[in-house]
Amino acid sequence: MMAMAASKSGNGKGQGGITGQDPLLLRRLLRAKDKMDAAPHEEWPIPRLARASGASQAHFARAFKDAFGVPPHRYLLTRRIERATSLLRETELSITDIAFQTGWNSMGTFGRVFRDITGQSPSQFRARTKAVPQQPDLVPFCHLAAAHRPNLTIAVSEKRRLEEGDSVAGPEEKTEIVP
Amino acid sequence: MSEGVAVAGIYVRDQDEALEFYVKKLGFRVHTDAKNGDYRWLTVQHPDQPSFQLGLFKAAPPTMDESTAQTVREIVAKGAMPPLILHVGDCRAAFARMKGAGVEFTQDPVERYGTVDASFRDPAGNGWKLIETHKGGN
Numbered sequence: 001m002m003a004m005a006a007s008k009s010g011n012g013k014g015q016g017g018i019t020g021q022d023p024l025l026l027r028r029l030l031r032a033k034d035k036m037d038a039a040p041h042e043e044w045p046i047p048r049l050a051r052a053s054g055a056s057q058a059h060f061a062r063a064f065k066d067a068f069g070v071p072p073h074r075y076l077l078t079r080r081i082e083r084a085t086s087l088l089r090e091t092e093l094s095i096t097d098i099a100f101q102t103g104w105n106s107m108g109t110f111g112r113v114f115r116d117i118t119g120q121s122p123s124q125f126r127a128r129t130k131a132v133p134q135q136p137d138l139v140p141f142c143h144l145a146a147a148h149r150p151n152l153t154i155a156v157s158e159k160r161r162l163e164e165g166d167s168v169a170g171p172e173e174k175t176e177i178v179p
Numbered sequence: 180m181s182e183g184v185a186v187a188g189i190y191v192r193d194q195d196e197a198l199e200f201y202v203k204k205l206g207f208r209v210h211t212d213a214k215n216g217d218y219r220w221l222t223v224q225h226p227d228q229p230s231f232q233l234g235l236f237k238a239a240p241p242t243m244d245e246s247t248a249q250t251v252r253e254i255v256a257k258g259a260m261p262p263l264i265l266h267v268g269d270c271r272a273a274f275a276r277m278k279g280a281g282v283e284f285t286q287d288p289v290e291r292y293g294t295v296d297a298s299f300r301d302p303a304g305n306g307w308k309l310i311e312t313h314k315g316g317n
């Protein structure tokens with residue numbers, strides 16, 4: 001049953017709908033996305049995500065990108081930066097603490113990806129948002145988080161990817177952060 | 180009470196599965212379950228909220244064409260439908276009860292903003308926020 005759903009995945013266009021992906025497969029891919037949402041500071045290599053969604057490792061990254069528009073690792077980076085922006089906005093934690101709490105092992109990588117996504121450095125971001133009064137109580141915070149989610153239709157590592165010249169999932173998964 | 184929203188619905192992948200989930204796992208009651216050919220009007224109610232029905236509707240012909248229905252099923256399965264919020268008096272207790280019943284939680288209870296909240300999904304992919312109500316308010 002599960003295996004059948006998975007085998008119908010991928011590029012099965014032409015059945016109508018947007019991506020033509022089996023809703024049962026999409027529902028299971030959503031499970032992997034939910035796991036990253038719940039713990040973006042953790043490491044989410046493809047085998048772990050594939051296991052969470054009951055999909056094959058070979059097809060997971062492609063199916064995820066077809067479903068959600070970005071490769072899984074890039075999605076994870078946006079969630080980490082989103083967490084970081086809210087911690088910068090709402091707490092007095094140091095930027096180093098925020099980097100480590102949101103899953104980065106290297107300050108350099110954190111700063112670079114943060115700038116790639118938001119267009120400013122963490123300290124610039126903090127200075128700017130602290131200058132503007134916020135009213136977070138009026139919107140349920142989960143939706144607030146979604147509203148503040150950095151828009152990442154353009155890849156964090158698009159330019160790196162272009163430099164490296166490669167396929168869809170490959171280097172995304174290789175940008176694993178190392179100290 | 181005679182004026183107000185009576186029914187608001189969500190799309191589900193399978194109405195039997197949704198009925199099982201909302202009634203057996205969440206404790207809702209069936210309000211109306213009426214079949215007419217391939218069409219099934221199915222609504223449930225929270226036991227403490229008799230003036231409101233939650234519709235559990237299937238995206239399928241004859242209410243829409245098959246291609247549109249497939250699009251809707253994809254959107255639901257990707258968790259992209261609008262947010263739903265369920266208020267409870269004790270979020271941690273509700274979490275324990277529902278998790279024990281097999282509800283898929285996407286976030287364990289967290290205390291913040293002066294309340295406690297958790298998140299779960301129905302089998303179709305609709306996302307619910309479970310929020311502890313403030314005493315005497317919302």
